[in-house]
Amino acid sequence: MTVAPSDPPTGTSLVRLLAGWLPQQRWFGGKDGPIHDLTIGTATELRPGDPALHHLVLDVRQDDTTDHYQLLLGVRRDLPEHLAPVVIGRLEDLEQGITGYVYDAAHDAELTRPLLELMAEERTVGPLAFRRAPGTGIRTDLDGAPIQGEQSNTSLIFGDAYICKLFRRLSPGVSPDLEVNLALSRRGCEHVPSVHGWIELEPGTLATAGRPSANGPSSGAGSSGDEPVTLALLSEFLLTATDGWQLALTSVRDWFAQPTTPGTAPAFTAEDAGAAGGDFAAEAERLGAATAEVHRDLAAAFGVTQAPPELVRRIVFAMHEQLDQVSAAVPQLRPYAPAIREVFDRVAAEAAPLPFQRVHGDYHLGQVLRTDSGWTLLDFEGEPARTPAERRAPAHPLRDVAGMLRSFEYAARFLLAREGDLPPQAADALELRAQAWAERNRAAFCAGYAAAGGPDPAAYATLVRAFEFDKAVYEIRYEARNRPSWLPVPLRSLARLAG
Numbered sequence: 001m002t003v004a005p006s007d008p009p010t011g012t013s014l015v016r017l018l019a020g021w022l023p024q025q026r027w028f029g030g031k032d033g034p035i036h037d038l039t040i041g042t043a044t045e046l047r048p049g050d051p052a053l054h055h056l057v058l059d060v061r062q063d064d065t066t067d068h069y070q071l072l073l074g075v076r077r078d079l080p081e082h083l084a085p086v087v088i089g090r091l092e093d094l095e096q097g098i099t100g101y102v103y104d105a106a107h108d109a110e111l112t113r114p115l116l117e118l119m120a121e122e123r124t125v126g127p128l129a130f131r132r133a134p135g136t137g138i139r140t141d142l143d144g145a146p147i148q149g150e151q152s153n154t155s156l157i158f159g160d161a162y163i164c165k166l167f168r169r170l171s172p173g174v175s176p177d178l179e180v181n182l183a184l185s186r187r188g189c190e191h192v193p194s195v196h197g198w199i200e201l202e203p204g205t206l207a208t209a210g211r212p213s214a215n216g217p218s219s220g221a222g223s224s225g226d227e228p229v230t231l232a233l234l235s236e237f238l239l240t241a242t243d244g245w246q247l248a249l250t251s252v253r254d255w256f257a258q259p260t261t262p263g264t265a266p267a268f269t270a271e272d273a274g275a276a277g278g279d280f281a282a283e284a285e286r287l288g289a290a291t292a293e294v295h296r297d298l299a300a301a302f303g304v305t306q307a308p309p310e311l312v313r314r315i316v317f318a319m320h321e322q323l324d325q326v327s328a329a330v331p332q333l334r335p336y337a338p339a340i341r342e343v344f345d346r347v348a349a350e351a352a353p354l355p356f357q358r359v360h361g362d363y364h365l366g367q368v369l370r371t372d373s374g375w376t377l378l379d380f381e382g383e384p385a386r387t388p389a390e391r392r393a394p395a396h397p398l399r400d401v402a403g404m405l406r407s408f409e410y411a412a413r414f415l416l417a418r419e420g421d422l423p424p425q426a427a428d429a430l431e432l433r434a435q436a437w438a439e440r441n442r443a444a445f446c447a448g449y450a451a452a453g454g455p456d457p458a459a460y461a462t463l464v465r466a467f468e469f470d471k472a473v474y475e476i477r478y479e480a481r482n483r484p485s486w487l488p489v490p491l492r493s494l495a496r497l498a499g
């Protein structure tokens with residue numbers, strides 16, 4: 001059956017339709033400002049006919065920054081009902097030679113299956129190269145469907161075999177996710193999924209495709225211009241896995257639902273959180289141990305360097321800079337800035353040489369999966385808002401520990417922040433519970449990490465606190481730009497951390 005969606009935008013210009021559609025996508029990282037210019041950097045036909053599949057790189061200018069986004073564009077004369085939610089518009093663009101409904105083809109199994117074939121056959125189409133990991137085969141008989149849930153990219157699950165992450169906002173160079181997963185798999189690390197293939201854009205394409213902005217060079221152009229740009233990563237799909245965020249939220253929900261004993265407030269200590277059903281602490285401890293093991297393998301694969309005090313001070317300077325920028329953009333952060341700066345300054349004043357190594361870089365509960373055999377770490381991409389050089393730069397491993405500690409804070413306060421305006425007494429009671437849950441799981445995670453050989457977070461309390469504040473500031477910007485309705489979550493936990 002085919003339908004015409006009730007009210008799809010219609011136009012003669014693909015670019016115009018895209019400019020209206022892009023800001024509504026979860027993965028669009030520029031929601032805090034208008035698009036000043038949008039052009040199609042590269043367009044590659046991957047499959048002709050009806051439906052047709054085109055690969056597009058969009059160059060999106062906002063103020064003086066040009067970002068590059070990847071889109072699989074489907075074109076059909078008639079639109080099946082199940083694709084109506086992902087329609088971009090109806091197009092009669094004679095210049096581009098496209099007539100029909102255009103839509104996000106990541107949601108069209110008929111058009112994503114060819115990606116597996118192209119990787120299995122290691123084909124090159126225009127500037128796109130499809131790769132198969134050495135020593136692996138790729139099945140081509142599977143349909144892909146996007147995963148639901150919070151994601152900065154779009155991942156397709158093919159049967160029960162593969163997950164293919166299509167990077168949405170592109171960075172120049174080889175993706176750290178691909179680089180790190182290949183290196184850790186080679187060392188036999190059991191905490192990462194194996195890589196089956198990937199898709200890349202030929203070197204130099206992004207840098208030249210990136211439209212120079214009016215005020216300066218494109219942010220997309222960079223020192224990695226002579227490397228291919230990773231567009232997608234095909235990995236083993238861990239069928240029995242549940243992500244840490246879902247497990248943690250279930251535990252928090254159970255804890256919030258425990259009946260209260262009248263007249264005993266404040267009775268909610270970290271120990272009480274352990275007595276509740278669905279306690280997460282044993283898992284948090286195992287997660288700490290898995291984290292330390294991955295850090296050990298990362299150090300072995302990429303090496304360790306001693307960061308001199310000057311570098312530590314430069315990093316603290318960058319933390320202050322981020323705080324300046326985010327405070328300017330998000331006024332709710334300003335009351336906490338003095339307490340945050342005080343901790344940053346203490347790290348700078350006490351700066352000593354520190355061992356730096358490759359780390360995860362954006363470590364949180366959504367990046368870890370609990371399988372039958374233990375914890376698996378995902379997405380070594382680093383923070384989406386950082387430059388490619390920053391994402392690959394060695395760092396102190398406790399930066400990841402701080403990332404996960406923040407995530408326990410997020411999980412503890414997510415439901416609370418979502419409750420909206422509760423009567424003050426009920427809000428206070430839930431805040432106590434949130435604190436108890438976070439404390440218990442933070443402590444268990446740190447204990448597991450130190451017991452498995454990681455640097456003991458308790459011995460580096462100021463450094464960990466500075467990393468936590470830096471991450472919280474990053475999160476406030478991330479939420480303002482990507483998910484404004486989530487902003488109360490990091491703000492609420494910052495109120496406690498900096499209070």
Ligand SMILES: Nc1ncnc2c1ncn2[C@@H]1O[C@H](COP(=O)(O)OP(=O)(O)O)[C@@H](O)[C@H]1O
Pocket residue numbers: 147150151152153154155163165193235236237238239241243366367368369378379381
């Ligand atoms: N190998 C895998 N097996 C099963 N599920 C996975 C796998 N890789 C990722 N996922 C699921 O996809 C989600 C998003 O993956 P992730 O790599 O973190 O993408 P993003 O960078 O877009 O956030 C994860 O939280 C997890 O639930």
Ligand SMILES: O=P(O)(O)O[C@H]1O[C@H](CO)[C@@H](O[C@H]2O[C@H](CO)[C@@H](O)[C@H](O)[C@H]2O)[C@H](O)[C@H]1O
Pocket residue numbers: 150151152153245362364365366367379381382383384403406407408410411475478
């Ligand atoms: O997973 P990504 O690499 O896309 O990371 C980005 O998005 C994350 C959210 O999807 C964001 O994480 C923040 O929200 C999480 C809950 O959704 C929480 O567990 C994290 O602690 C919190 O930082 C991440 O910061 C961002 O870079």
